Amino acid sequence: MVQTSARLLALLSLLQTRREWSGPELADRLEVGSRTIRRDVEKLRSLGYPIEAAPGIAGGYRLGAGAELPPLLLDDAEAVAVAVGLRSTAAGSIAGMEETAIRTLAKLEQVLPERLRRRVRALGDATSAFAVEGPRIDADTLATIAGAARDGERLRFAYKAKDDASTRRTVEPAAIVHTGYRWYLVAWDLDRDDWRTFRVDRIAGRVGAAGRGTRREVPGGDPAAYVRRAIRAQDAEAVRGRVRLSAPAALMERRVPGRYATVEPDGDDHCVVTTTAGWSPQFVVWMATLDVDLEVLGPPELATMAQQIAARLRAPR
Secondary structure: OHHHHHHHHHHHHHHHHOOOEOHHHHHHHHOOOHHHHHHHHHHHHHOOOOEEEOOOOOOOEEEOOOOOOOOOOOOHHHHHHHHHHHHHHHOOOEEOOHHHHHHHHHHHHHHOOHHHHHHHHHHHHHOOOOOOOOOOEEHHHHHHHHHHHHHOEEEEEEEEOOOOOEEEEEEEEEEEEEOOOOEEEEEEEOOOOEEEEEEHHHEEEEEEEEEEOOOOOOOOOOHHHHHHHHHHHHHHHOOOOEEEEOOOHHHHHOOOOOOOEEEEEOOOOOEEEEEOOOOOHHHHHHHHOOOOOEEEEEOHHHHHHHHHHHHHHHOOO
8 A cells, every 4th residue: 555655646746747648658667567557547536636648659648737636746856946936036026926925935834844844944044135126027917928928929018118218019929038137028029020028127017918929939949048149239239337436456346346347457546447238327326435536438428427416415405
């Protein structure tokens, strides 16, 4: 009886890892005959697991979806991975998911074996995360986009560009990419007849269905690599901010993260800091906090912004 129960759990675990298994594949993995697999499938069905079967040589078994489906079976590594993912989601960039993630984590910890519960709690107690300060997105919007990409559906939405210009876009979604900071949609733009990347946090209002579309493969086959190239291309075209600081480059290199700006010597006692991407008002404020004299070299808009900020700071209250 113990061997049978263990085999049923192993069979159920296999059915959860892949969309479909053939009878011979399952029999080989569990080291039993095909007749035993058929009997075990019937036992699982009697317990409420909706296992679908297709007859014939090309047929196989799959675990169907259903409201009566008992809880998932997770091995040790999978249970810890889920717990870590839930903790990350609780401090993540998807709006409205914090409480849901915490409730789900609490339910998971209740059913974990003690050895895993201690590992998960230790990980949680020893780990801290920065609160997300960047753009946040709506979970329903993300789910709608993902479903359309999966089912080959077109979507229509309002999109606000970097310069705040608003347009209506009709696209065929192909993939969603998370950079760790922002979420991007990679899609075929029907009006422009070309591939485009869209920041999900700039999609305004409701995302609407626009009929059946064509499932397309992202150029190169790797959505993440495509988005990375697109971001680098945008950075290459961006107007960079340049500031001259009255301090040696060797000193400023330790205070200016290379991810955001480069530092080049300008004589022994001065250096030039250049943004790695386009400039923003935050750049000149950041430079001012370094507590050294500075001169804005360009562009002219950045110099004007610096003058405006300085005027506001000098204005009497």
